Amino acid sequence: MVAEAAVGSPKRGTANGVAAGPVPPGGGGRGRRARRVRSCLRANLLVLLTLAGVAAGAAVGLAMANWAPRLSQEHLVAFSFPGELLLRLLRLIILPLVVCSLVGGAASLDPASLGRMGGWALLFFLLTTLLASALGVGLAFVLRPGVGTQAPGAQDAQLPQTKSVLDSFLDLFRNIFPDNLVAAAFRSYSTKYQQNVTNITLTEPCENEEMNILGLVMFSMVLGVTLRKMGAEGELLIRFFNSFNEATMIMVSWIMWYAPVGIMFLIAGKIVEMENASQLFASLGKYVCCCILGHILHGLLVLPLIYFVITRKNPYRFLWGIVPALATAFGTSSSSATLPLMMECVEERNGVSKHVSRFILPIGATVNMDGAALFQCVAAVFIAQLNNVPLTFVQVITILITATASSVGAAGIPAGGVLTLAIILGAISLPTKDISFILAVDWLVDRFCTIINVEGDAFGAGLLQCYVDHNEVDLGSLGPELAEVKDDASVVPLSPEADPLILKMVKSGSPSGDTNTCEKESVM
Template sequence: MVAETVPGSPKPRAANGAGPPSAQPSGCCGGLRVPRVRSCLRANLLVLLTLAGVAAGAAVGLAVARWGPRLSPAQLVAFSFPGELLLRLLRLIILPLVVCSLVGGAASLDPASLGRMGGWALLFFLLTTLLASALGVGLAFALNPGVGTQARETQQAQLPPTKEVLDSFLDLFRNIFPDNLVSAAFRSYSTEYELNNSNMTLTKSPLAGSGRMNILGLVVFAMVLGVALRKMGAEGELLIRFFNSFNEATMIMVSWIMWYAPVGIMFLIAGKIVEMEDVGQLFASLGKYVCCCILGHIIHGLLVPLIYFVVTRKNPYRFLWGIVPALATAFGTSSRAACLRALVTCCEAEESRVSKHISRFILPIGATVNMDGAALFQCVAAVFIAQLNNVPLKFIQVLTILITATASSVGAAGIPAGGVLTLAIILEAISLPTKDISFILAVDWLVDRFCTIINVEGDAFGAGLLQCYVDRHGVGLDGLGPELTEVKDTVAVVALSPEADPLILRKVQPGGLGPGPTFRSVGLGAAPRGISG
């Protein structure tokens, strides 16, 4: 029988699903679009909440500053108290983060297992990170993004006293080599001058301590301890795993803290707006800070290909064009983990011509220690916050910024806004207030994408330089050492929680990048660590 069609009713569809085009899209696209939107919102929930906190903080601050009564200093402290809790939580996590991450990071970078080629690649990554730090400091002093913004109450009383250059250098080395590790956790050395009223002379107190954590001393001790544990071999492996497990637990705690960040950012920004004399100048300074960071990333992104050209005498932009898909993935996801597979594929493509034995070893190393973009933005942010508080930075403080930013890249946190947490470490090292980190967090969602692009670009050019060295000197796989022949996975690791970096939860096979449940960190014999963007 032939089915009759009732006027106004939909026409029957063929058995194979074919039918009028207008009969299919409505339910199909709607059914697919909703889960995609829901998944996208779930993946970017923290960013959206942070932006909402920024907008709400700006609205509340402007409303109180314009229509509300003028707040006294005590009332302003109470008004910003939820933001103060965020800063206290971030400072709480600095000590375990610095010690555990740097011990694990230094222990994973064993020169004996890296070989000569891996050592050269590591040196390239550290030099480019130092170059990015110097570029960030130079741009911040040239553009002065924080100059001109003043609070309602003068902060001249908070300025540190002027010290002699010799005393500043001596204090730097006193902090690098502390005499007591326990006191370094809450005190740093700073020469103080006492005025003798009887004869009007200054008396030095070179061993007086300030109430700030000695970050430089902890960084140096943690890195030396990590190298010493690696030299112990099997006997030190147990303690290395302890520090790595401690580090992973710290990362999870920080990820929990970051879920409170939108609330804290809202009250920090609202309190700062109420405190400022000229709110428009404050937002203008924040815009100049973002432009300064982006300009620095662009300049550094052009300097790295120039280094590639000077060393290899090859066209760097042809190589750069080959990794454009990986750079686009880095900008879209703001995650080194998400674009690692795309970067390996691009480097092994015909345009780049990097051997898989090199790319699948060097790229994970770069993802561990190459933090050019993060180091640049941290240095710009440190100078910006100093200018925002009218605190002039001396040469020793600038040198401390460069050392701390470069050393912290070895143990950078693989967490949302992990670079901002490293910035808190730098601010502690140079005795600057951490309360203005809220402004950095407000725009970190944008700046961090450019940081990830620069980090990924540095990883790719490091692999390209190593490939050129191998081709030029005729080094075979035997000369590269066993670590470059394949990415090893010798130690079983426990799958981490979803808060951990997804790069740790992937396995690299010698013949391909299969999505296995675990990933052994770059074949270096270390337990897995978080890797930031």
């Protein structure tokens, strides 16, 4: 205590123990507030720049709307070129992101190392993700946020040829199991019809110039499981894919620092091309409301209902215990930044043991993406409605499969949900250029996605604790399994969903101010 006083005295305006003068009243408080404001601005710099890009794009587009009839097509293309670069960069990163993230994610989730408890947890996460995807598609069809607004160029889009249900399902499975992996990187399979001289309709195999996302997803997941089954011999290749994945995520973080500029020109170009910009803004507002409503229904009804049916306990009391973590998730838009505080909440407020929380929460942060899957499904249907493209039953099934499967290896990276949306659009042959509308409001929707992702992880920990209590599982038996998870975490590290400044904030300290943050993150 004496040493602390001696060390602390010079900080209160003393020199060698002699008072140097009174401290101005409120001076220290103003300094702390200024430091907090600067820290908040640094942590949310990318969000602020994105908002500025959206506002500037809307202002420039509305200002140039009167000049649109005088501009030639070449002028419009040149004006929108910085935004086109952003979309090209995002499409560029899709292939390595899909392959590397899914291989690493599947390799880190070997059921033999996770045990029966881990298997039940994975089943819960995948089931809730599928339910969230179905809820998103259903809401988008009911509320129809994109109906009544035509995207630029939609009138020139060719509607897909109507196919029989049998051929549609056969094409779905042909794409899931491609015969040429290299060709799957830039071609997909589709059956088309033609009539011969006797007017007999014949089926003709045809390859579209589009990436076969479903085939790449299936191959990557099978390869990851295979490498894990190989043991030590496959470890080197797993590390290669994980290193490649980390390099890809760093590249994405660089791309996202260019995103505010690209978004500004994308929005301005779309407004100049559209005849009724106010109708576009109204549709975007309906899209945001549709996403938020879906997240509210999933977070306050679906997840609590599953928890109540299995545990017969009050789910809203459990939900009240993790409110601080949910608030942090909304503020940071990062599951990784929320993970230490989530562990503290479920352990101290909801009675989940440390073995269970530190075993399942890092897995959920990698696998469970309920909020992102819901928003991607709403966005896919929204873009289809903007382009007046009616979705068939098989295309809806493809959306659900792609959104659920891609969540297994989805990394928490900047615009990770938007990248997965580009994958879904490619799987159902929709144009990716309209992702610019989603990017304009992603800064808001992504925060609700993070809340649902974090809430799903917490309910998964609560259900696993109930399983342990009812079956009297010896928590000591989790030791080897937990060690396996920690080893995998060192190979497949979790990455923040926000910009690199969030990562710096997480490394420097816990959002909750907990001094044991480093110890908790080492468990991840």
